[in-house]
Amino acid sequence: MDAALLKERELFKKRALAQPSIEKKVRKDEPANKKAKLPHKAKPNWSSPSPAPALDFRTATPTSSHKFSILHRVIEYLKKRHHRGDNYPLSLEDLLDEAKMTDMNQKHRLWLSSEALLKNAKVDVIDGNMFKFKPSLPISTRKELLVHLKKMERRGLGGIYEEQVEEALPEAKKHIDKLLELGKIIVLQRSDKKRVLHFKDTGTDSEYTVDDEFVKLWRSVAVDGIDDKTIDDYLQKQGISSMEHVGLRRVAQPKRKGSRKGKNFKKLNDHLNGVLEDYSEKK
Template sequence: MDPALLKERDLFNKKAISTATVVKKKHALSSRTVQKKKSKTSQGEPGKTKKPKTNCFPSSVLLGSGSDITNSSQYNKFLVLTKIIELMKRRHQNGLDYPLNIDEILFEINMENVGNKIKTWLSREALQNNPKIDVIDETKFLYKPVFQLKGREGLLKLLKQQDLKGTGGILLNDVSESLPHCEEVLKHPSLEKEIIYVGRRKVMFYNDKSAQLDVDETLQKLWHSVSVGGMDNDKIEEYFKKQGIRPCQDTGFKKPIMRIMPRRKKTMHRKAQLPRTNDHIHHLLEY
């Protein structure tokens, strides 16, 4: 063949090979750019990526673990103190009347790992000065209720004393706090006729049968029909006087009013100053 034609064929093949490789590279580059764009659209724009929300408190505080109790902050001190008082109250209500020291108390509430500072503060200051805690032998503690009650006989005795003194009833919350096994004691049939509950069973009174009176039903209806809302004692007294009824007067003992007299200022009596004489040099004077 003609050598000129061979040269042209070789040049044509070289151009074909070079153009094919360039097309492949462009295709590869275009596929990569499409993948990058897809990844950007799925993740969002750069610089505006959302960060996962994290809690501003440590996990120990959120979970309420016992690791934060070892710290000596004011919050932890009173947290331990409230748990101790709740424990001592629950023990008293269950009839456990033997005292415990500070180590035994912390063992009961599962707080043996409390720091020494909190332990000394509890044993020397907080429990010693708490009105709900009774100190025994300076190292052991018991719960101190409102009333010292041990059974239904003690409860009846207290209610009778309140009735005789005229001091009124007793709150049911104070009785439930002071009387061990209160619910079982109050359910006893012998107490149903001896106790009167007033105000949705919140105040307890002794049922004094000697003070009971039989009142006619008509009088009871008249009593309940009279409305005294918005009237004070002075207006009620004026109404009785107009109807010709003399109201009862308070005949109780009244303390005399002691008038405090102002103290008089003490006057200082000074001795009159006499004229001084020079008798010791009388013989030297010239007349």
């Protein structure tokens, strides 16, 4: 190699060694080859929504369920007044005051006085603005209950529900038990668990007696799905005619009107006898 180039090379090394250098230290928590930062993305807002404003029951519009609850409370209080003997009518304001429902807003009051109480079958309206309870039965004592049951039995209307008696008669359970003890009424239970009260007519107990053999025969005959016409035909085939007087009424078929040809009509023009000629028989 050229001596001049070697000399220059040596001088370059000396100059490079003479210049100070600063080494950049690498942080332990930072990788040596740190990648470029990704662009910043906006974080989704997971914060809870703002709470809804509190419902003010004094100004809110009443819903159907809330209105029914209010009407039910009013009717129950009227029933309670009836059972304790307070049968005089009250205005709506006095009624709400007694029932401790004075916090009711004006919308509910207007609905009760102009619609709900006026159309309810359990409320008796007096003079358009006075209200009292209206039971389904016109009874208030044990004697009136017995008289009402007797009338129902005499008219063939059957009995009355026990729940109707409990609605109309205060302490109805005690009165019903007493009448049962005296043998004045009988109580039957329907398939739907409802109890029905009937008047017991003790005067007819010994007049009608049926032998057990006939009772068994009566109950053994199944007539489900058989109409009266089929039963009537069967009895006639067996030679039984004792039911003819209560048999089916047969509606007579209307006769068809025949042709008017050949019928004699009444002559009204008698004063023209000998003048008019009859051509009906001439051909």
